[in-house]
Amino acid sequence: MHNTRPARxxxxxxxxxxxxxxxxxxxxxxGAIGIGMAxxxxxxxxxxxxxxxxxxxxxxxxxxxxxLGCLFFVIVQHLTKAAWGVTVRRIAEIFAMCTLPLAVLFLxxxxxxxxxxxxxxxxxxxxxxxxxxPLLQVKFDYLKWYWFxxxxxxxxxxxxxxxxxxxxxxxxxxxxxxxKLTLKMQASSTWMMIIFAATLVFxxxxxxxxxxxxxxxxxxxxxxxxxxxLGGLAAMTLTALLLQRSGRITDxxxxxxxxxxxxxxxxxxxxxxxxxxxxxxxxxxxxxxEETFWYRFRFWDAAWAKxxxxxxxxxxxxxxxxxxxxxxxRNKTYLLFATIYLLCIHWYDHFWIVMPQxxxxxxxxxxxxxxxxxxxxxxxxxxxxxMVGLYVALFAWIAGDRPLVPKQDPRLGESLNHVNP
Amino acid sequence: xxxxxSKQPKPAGPKSKTIGLLAQFDDPDSLVAACERARxxxxxxxxxxxxxxxxxxDPAMGIRRxxxxxxxxxxxxxxxxxxxxxxxxxxxxxxxxxxPGYAFYISGKPLEISPANIPVTFxxxxxxxxxxTFFGMWxxxxxxxxxxxxxxxxxxxxxxxxxxxxxxxxxDSKYDANRTRQQFEEWGATAIENVDMDLTDQEIPxxxxxxxxVGLFLLLVPPVMIFRAYGSTNRAPRLHVVPDMxxxxxxxxxQTSPNIGTDKEPVYLYADDRAMRAPVAGTIARGDLQEDDRxxxxxxxxxxxxxxxxxxxxxxxxxxxSTSGPSAQxxxxxxxxxxxxxxxxxxxxWIETVPSPFVVSETAIARGKQRFxxxxxxxHGYDGNGNGLVNKRALALAATGQAQWTTxxxxxxxxxxxxxxxxxxxTISNGRNSMGPYKAQIPVxxxxxxxxxxxxxQETGIQPAAGAAPPAAPQQ
Numbered sequence: 088m089h090n091t092r093p094a095r096x097x098x099x100x101x102x103x104x105x106x107x108x109x110x111x112x113x114x115x116x117x118g119a120i121g122i123g124m125a126x127x128x129x130x131x132x133x134x135x136x137x138x139x140x141x142x143x144x145x146x147x148x149x150x151x152x153x154x155l156g157c158l159f160f161v162i163v164q165h166l167t168k169a170a171w172g173v174t175v176r177r178i179a180e181i182f183a184m185c186t187l188p189l190a191v192l193f194l195x196x197x198x199x200x201x202x203x204x205x206x207x208x209x210x211x212x213x214x215x216x217x218x219x220x221p222l223l224q225v226k227f228d229y230l231k232w233y234w235f236x237x238x239x240x241x242x243x244x245x246x247x248x249x250x251x252x253x254x255x256x257x258x259x260x261x262x263x264x265x266x267k268l269t270l271k272m273q274a275s276s277t278w279m280m281i282i283f284a285a286t287l288v289f290x291x292x293x294x295x296x297x298x299x300x301x302x303x304x305x306x307x308x309x310x311x312x313x314x315x316x317l318g319g320l321a322a323m324t325l326t327a328l329l330l331q332r333s334g335r336i337t338d339x340x341x342x343x344x345x346x347x348x349x350x351x352x353x354x355x356x357x358x359x360x361x362x363x364x365x366x367x368x369x370x371x372x373x374x375x376x377e378e379t380f381w382y383r384f385r386f387w388d389a390a391w392a393k394x395x396x397x398x399x400x401x402x403x404x405x406x407x408x409x410x411x412x413x414x415x416x417r418n419k420t421y422l423l424f425a426t427i428y429l430l431c432i433h434w435y436d437h438f439w440i441v442m443p444q445x446x447x448x449x450x451x452x453x454x455x456x457x458x459x460x461x462x463x464x465x466x467x468x469x470x471x472x473x474m475v476g477l478y479v480a481l482f483a484w485i486a487g488d489r490p491l492v493p494k495q496d497p498r499l500g501e502s503l504n505h506v507n508p
Numbered sequence: 509x510x511x512x513x514s515k516q517p518k519p520a521g522p523k524s525k526t527i528g529l530l531a532q533f534d535d536p537d538s539l540v541a542a543c544e545r546a547r548x549x550x551x552x553x554x555x556x557x558x559x560x561x562x563x564x565x566d567p568a569m570g571i572r573r574x575x576x577x578x579x580x581x582x583x584x585x586x587x588x589x590x591x592x593x594x595x596x597x598x599x600x601x602x603x604x605x606x607x608p609g610y611a612f613y614i615s616g617k618p619l620e621i622s623p624a625n626i627p628v629t630f631x632x633x634x635x636x637x638x639x640x641t642f643f644g645m646w647x648x649x650x651x652x653x654x655x656x657x658x659x660x661x662x663x664x665x666x667x668x669x670x671x672x673x674x675x676x677x678x679x680d681s682k683y684d685a686n687r688t689r690q691q692f693e694e695w696g697a698t699a700i701e702n703v704d705m706d707l708t709d710q711e712i713p714x715x716x717x718x719x720x721x722v723g724l725f726l727l728l729v730p731p732v733m734i735f736r737a738y739g740s741t742n743r744a745p746r747l748h749v750v751p752d753m754x755x756x757x758x759x760x761x762x763q764t765s766p767n768i769g770t771d772k773e774p775v776y777l778y779a780d781d782r783a784m785r786a787p788v789a790g791t792i793a794r795g796d797l798q799e800d801d802r803x804x805x806x807x808x809x810x811x812x813x814x815x816x817x818x819x820x821x822x823x824x825x826x827x828x829x830s831t832s833g834p835s836a837q838x839x840x841x842x843x844x845x846x847x848x849x850x851x852x853x854x855x856x857x858w859i860e861t862v863p864s865p866f867v868v869s870e871t872a873i874a875r876g877k878q879r880f881x882x883x884x885x886x887x888h889g890y891d892g893n894g895n896g897l898v899n900k901r902a903l904a905l906a907a908t909g910q911a912q913w914t915t916x917x918x919x920x921x922x923x924x925x926x927x928x929x930x931x932x933x934x935t936i937s938n939g940r941n942s943m944g945p946y947k948a949q950i951p952v953x954x955x956x957x958x959x960x961x962x963x964x965x966q967e968t969g970i971q972p973a974a975g976a977a978p979p980a981a982p983q984q
Binding site for chain 2: 364367368371372374411413506508
């Protein structure tokens with residue numbers, strides 16, 4: 088074929104290099120200031136540490152779901168022997184690797200639970216099931232603080248191992264060019280995908296669904312997954328765009344890679360909507376009190392009802408229409424805006440999942456003085472900025488001086504010549 | 509090309525015309541290069557043929573991107589509106605004069621557009637978009653084509669195997685037979701050939717036209733049949749798909765004995781003319797023994813007076829007698845005042861206390877209250893004063909002559925208050941005066957619970973309402 092690009096790296100700059108030196112301290116500084124502000128303003132407000140816990144959990148879930156979405160992307164790339172995404176895979180690998188340091192950021196959630204706090208999780212008291220719903224004794228046996236801690240240790244160990252497996256082997260291949268590493272990663276991606284799915288299901292139960300422990304929804308893990316992959320894809324695309332704007336890996340990621348990433352974002356936007364609606368429809372139609380109370384608060388409270396409709400419009404309809412056309416998927420300026428928008432709305436999705444539990448009891452009844460739409464510019468906004476700052480520092484720290492594209496991947500040539508028909 | 513078709517050629521006009529020039533290439537790169545040069549040379553009406561999809565050939569040919577996605581989007585959105593309108597029409601619009609929808613509440617869900625409509629809408633969007641894609645592709649590609657002159661060229665068969673072709677149409681503004689052939693040679697064509705179209709037999713056969721017209725008329729049949737069926741009634745029996753389920757070989761309670769003879773000489777299966785058999789003499793169904801007169805009938809054993817009328821000759825069980833026994837005595841003259849004597853002539857000795865195994869307890873009274881409010885309060889009222897809703901309504905109707913009604917008795921009436929509990933139980937079981945029997949609806953234990961509750965009500969000291977109280981005589 089004519090016009091074939093050779094399978095080698097041509098960009099002059101393919102690592103963070105100097106940027107790494109700047110980004111890590113900057114991110115840590117923003118993180119310290121943002122989280123510190125959120126903590127202080129929470130302490131000053133009526134909510135106290137409980138309010139801060141909810142803001143923190145929202146942002147932690149947001150970042151964890153992005154990392155898990157990127158881990159999913161890496162595994163699925165190997166599972167399908169995909170060639171198109173080789174040049175963007177390293178960014179996903181680094182984001183996936185962030186799951187391991189995120190374990191440290193999980194401590195502010197875990198330590199209070201271990202110490203018996205019910206700020207976040209109302210199940211964390213003795214005889215919780217007996218007092219609220221004896222039928223849920225089995226759930227209560229599952230939701231013990233020591234099981235909770237053990238499960239989270241296992242999740243982070245498994246995800247960290249998976250991410251390290253892919254990132255480590257890929258980095259090794261950069262130096263040796265050994266194609267057997269690709270085959271090894273392909274082989275391990277099969278069973279890793281199964282374990283990944285299982286851990287993600289239970290992690291979503293533990294992290295967000297157990298905030299209202301009386302609620303039942305088997306669809307929730309899929310909902311969490313759909314949003315997470317969308318967030319992961321948006322974070323990858325945004326990172327690639329920003330790296331290219333700063334003069335890095337300019338030749339390797341072409342408009343066709345962006346086109347495919349945008350197609351995936353479009354697909355997962357609708358997949359998210361499909362799952363969100365499936366979860367809602369079954370509960371709405373069956374009309375069983377054990378399930379409806381979760382939505383009842385979100386549609387019954389006047390402020391939250393508007394917030395729920397906003398989620399439908401801004402998380403489904405607008406991105407669905409906005410990412411539909413081919414021309415906009417291939418427009419980098421537009422994609423820069425679209426990915427920032429998607430990350431914001433994905434953050435809002437987690438806010439919508441987590442925050443109503445702050446203002447309602449375990450049966451979905453409003454708590455006096457804590458009702459209404461609780462977004463606070465003094466607490467949630469600095470918390471989000473600070474956490475994202477920490478996340479950027481983590482990314483920069485892991486990326487370091489390492490190449491941001493797999494230099495010797497056997498499918499690099501195919502990826503460089505990838506063309507969307 | 510062979511033009512030796514058997515049909516007679518038309519008297520005038522040429523037998524064939526050249527529609528283009530075909531060039532053969534031996535590899536895809538030459539084809540793409542030739543396409544680029546044809547595009548640059550200003551040709552617009554030309555096409556490339558390859559055994560497999562060649563990436564990048566579309567821009568090489570200067571083909572603009574397809575408009576199919578916009579077509580699909582438009583049809584998909586139309587499908588969305590059609591699906592919503594269809595559901596709204598069928599489920600929420602029952603006021604249209606002709607072909608009304610059917611407002612049918614399901615699980616209390618709203619009739620109007622609701623989340624329940626979304627799955628159908630979603631499916632219709634998918635279906636209409638899929639059809640739009642498939643048939644839109646046909647339309648944009650001018651398919652189906654039943655014949656293509658290229659298929660008459662032997663060389664062209666290798667377009668599905670290992671050769672690559674480029675054809676420039678003769679009606680292209682830049683086409684010139686000699687110059688184009690020269691360009692093909694320059695671009696590295698390995699073979700060049702004229703493409704001719706056979707102009708004989710251009711007419712559509714008459715049979716196809718006829719079949720088309722008939723088909724169009726046949727398409728009208730279903731809507732006409734539907735319209736006709738909509739406005740007509742039909743007395744024909746409905747179709748029985750499973751006849752032995754519709755007509756089962758069995759007889760039901762209270763049916764007459766089947767006639768197994770003829771109409772003129774009937775022979776009945778059973779001589780007594782009943783389809784069902786009575787229990788064998790001397791037997792009793794499980795749970796129907798009910799020997800205990802105190803518990804099941806409310807009087808002291810052996811105090812039942814002899815019946816006024818003889819009962820059936822085939823042997824009567826005690827329960828059968830008691831059903832009609834006491835109630836049959838309603839017409840007995842009230843010679844003695846039962847309120848003072850406590851005696852009810854012609855009736856057995858009613859028991860004064862609840863019989864075992866019934867146990868008086870708070871639970872039993874609560875149960876009696878609940879059952880009383882279900883079965884009794886509609887006439888006797890919640891407080892037993894005879895002012896239940898049915899009674900009120902019936903009295904209102906009776907006042908205008910629209911109904912006949914015996915006023916429901918106040919349970920606080922002195923004549924009722926003195927009655928032994930056994931007699932109240934009997935009234936509930938078998939009815940009295942115009943009150944019907946409740947034996948069939950209410951189990952024995954619940955009847956005792958109600959009787960107990962009535963006694964408890966009477967102890968509350970409520971006075972009989974003046975208006976609602978019935979005339980004192982001649983009833984008990």
